[in-house]
Amino acid sequence: MAKTKNKSLAGFSEKTSDFILVAICLVILLIVAYPLYYVLVASFSNPYEVYAGKTFLLPSQFTLDGYKAVFADDSIITGYMNSILYTVLGTIFSVVMIYLTAYPLSIKNLPGRKFISIFFIITMYFGGGLIPTYLVVKDTGLTNTIWAIFIPGGVAVGNMIIVRNFFENSIPKEMIEAAKIDGASQWTTFIKIMVPLSRSIMAVMVVFSMVAYWNDWFTALIYLPGDERAPLPLVLRNILIKSSASAGQASTISGGYAELNKLTEMIKFSSIIVAAAPMLVFYPFVQKYFEKGFMAGAVKG
């Protein structure tokens, strides 16, 4: 990069503007990161100290009681297990559906390609709405089964388009042609060439699907009533939104109301960390692919 020191009309020298820019970015970083950091610190602190305004940067009266309580709570553990199950199954199902749809639609001379594409894209902008969908899910017998979590919303059209465009733009045509000449069927081409060559976009799809299923609770709220099948966020609703201690906690506490109240507050912080951590740990590994994915996908619609 050329070292030019420009004092030009509308601005500062390169160095000054770099400095200002970095300073602004640091402020933004602070705004975004601090709330998360605060919850993290609070989760290791005595909640009364937190609410008294004594905890800003470091835990005060360090304790692991919040986490102990979270992992001793049966409903949270059940929710955690359910969330893991739904996330794993949902992600596999969703990514398979995306790939099965994206590959055929990326073949330019597939008869009916345009019609089928529009058939899928329409569902992005128009749908039956809450109740008609609910009734169809009910009529097809999915309500109260875990299939309801991922089959009705199984084809993620937006993601499918990103993958389709990736197939069209980022995989060399020669490779497909060469496979054809070697006598490979479309299925073989798909499995042996398209899937291995699209690992980067597949990583992005896996993360997107994982996040969607890990964080989803609305589907379960509607289709899976009952505590024993609730995913983690739905279990946390009692703690975070309704601010009530679960029956499990209440029965294990001997110290009376004050102690229970303290624990309820503590669990709020630690359960937030426990629920958010898995996804926050995962995404940085595939972050570099996000932009690539969007470049190949979203903008070209």
Place this chain on the structure above:
Amino acid sequence: MQKEKMVSGNQAVKLKQPPLKKRITSYWQLYAMLLIPVVITIIYKYIPMYGIQIAFRDYKASRGMWGSELVGMRWFERFFSSPNCVRMIKNTVLLSFYGLLWSFPIPIVLALMINQLRFMRFKRVVQTVLYAPHFISTMVICGMIRIFLSPSGGLINLIAGTSIDFLTEASAFRTIYIASGIWQDAGWGIIVYMATLSNIDTSHYEAAKIDGASMFQRICFIDIPELVPTIVLMLIMSAGNLMNVGFEKVWLLQTDLNKATSDVIAVYVYQQGIESGKYSYSTAVGLFNTVVNIILLVVVNKIASKISEDVSFV
């Protein structure tokens, strides 16, 4: 399978390509791949669309979606004459409109700034941190909002030295909803713009530097023009969603006392439909919402395509 072949056959007849039948049979594996996604989409997307007709019927479980008695516009009339109808429409539109107004420009500004960062490692750290809140569940976000706004020792009240219960103040609801929305998704929103900006040929920057352009000028004369088509496209998509206020966050942040501003159509549709079991009525209210949205989408798309020729939608 059979059905798909017929459908695609009809389509392709217009192309008048002689070996069509051969082409279709030679692609049978591709059609087979599409089979499951197409069936799922028909059952869970298209049949519900057809099922919207219960908005004009008096749905009875025993008679089913297609057999229930037709009642015309009864449910729509009931909605429009319900006491909170105007309030709900107003709240939905305003929440969405203010949300768009505040949260639309921020990712653009962020992307322009981050794109100028020259220290690659710092740039990556900034991006990583900015993306983080997007990966957190609405449920957790709303839990955090409640913690931070708590009247007894919430961070906001600690800093301000007050003890206001913000979630019971109707006047604070929109600010809470929109500000937390920006905190969560503005960072993620930069991706689309960053992707576009990364397409810019770096030789433009070098040339501009040699000509003595400052960073600010480079942003104004190189970056912004490059971003305009993307911005227009994103604006169309957001404007077309103006009536789509999400159910989840409003439902979790609603209290009895902030309903004057937090009462929106999406929550009403849920309460009437799932909680009260008024299937037909709920569908009618939802349909009204959808129709307004589609009209908006078409209008905005028309306006946008008049403004710039090369931006089209879908």
